[in-house]
Amino acid sequence: MVKRSLLLLSLFLLLPFVLPGLGYSQGGVKKAKSVDELIKMFDSSSCKQCHQKEYEEWSKSFHAFSLVGSMRTLGSWASTIKLIIDGKTYPHAKATKVEDLKVEHLMFCAKCHLPQLKYAEDSVAVELAKLVISAAEGDEKALEKVKQVNINCLICHQEMAIVHKWKDGFVDRSAVYGKKEGSHFDPKYGKLKKSPVIDRAVFCGQCHGTGPNFEFPEPSQCATAYGSYLHAYIPSGGTKTCQDCHMKEDNLGHFMVAYRDKRMVKKALDYSVEILPYSFLHKPGVYHNKARVVVKMTNKAGHRIPDG
């Protein structure tokens, strides 16, 4: 009996070392071996059945094609990948061809554009990099595939739903997170759990961030909106959250639009133009006639403009 208990204990202690070898990441999520497998692991298409309005709003948002954006994002991804493997820009990256790429090479972008990439094996980084480069060069089929790996329902309502993991615990993979607790009508995600942060600015701040991502071997700074929110908007007396302006007001919902929408522009900026025509005595008897145009812009948004 004692022998069996010791054996079980030994196996239990060995589990953290055994699981990664079996393709499991530290979060207990099995690692994807292909882009298709990653898409399947984070497939949220079933959400549409009950949450049609939210799903349709989301499908028009940049979150729904987070590696592509306005095509500018896709171009940045492709150019960054090419720089990583050019052997000159990052001589210590240990990657000189696409096949050398590992997940860690892409995570300083994927942290926000595709956080689920951390649950993929390095072969997925290679496959994804090839798809991104092909898509940026005009391959429609590759583009369609790239669009399928995105920030979807499961990323916000599960993966990113807990910020303070020591206090609130780690994410429950059988639950979706929202503003209340209860049961959830879904065969795979049967529980509804409360995320303490999902309606707070800090939730969005996980990606629309504070500055350079120093946790990576090659840090970068892309979106800095939450930094501006914390250090400029709040000190100036701001009281709103990201969700107030980008979701609740104007019933924007999961579209979460910004500069592409006139309603957001109107809310974000006060703008006035005054024009004063006048004559300036350049030298005796000679006047220069001018119009003095004064443009005033007041930023009413919760962050600098532009930012993201």
Added chain:
Amino acid sequence: MAAGWDRDNKMMFGADRKTGYMVDTSLQPGKTHKEIVEIPFPEGVKKMKVSVRLWYLPSNPAENLDQQKENKDKFLFFAEEKEVSLP
């Protein structure tokens, strides 16, 4: 626009591996920014139509504004046209 890369003096945009700012000319929350432009009247002209447009350019430089596609490369935030005449 906030731009910079703190290792050298090359100006970079956010996604281009930036880790610091050199300049930040963005509009700050709660602050009013004022731009003054003086437009000379052409010789002999007493009346002028002044058109002011505020464009948002997500990433493209302003130099080739006319060639950029509206609602794709450039977004019109505000437009105003006023006629002014010298007394």
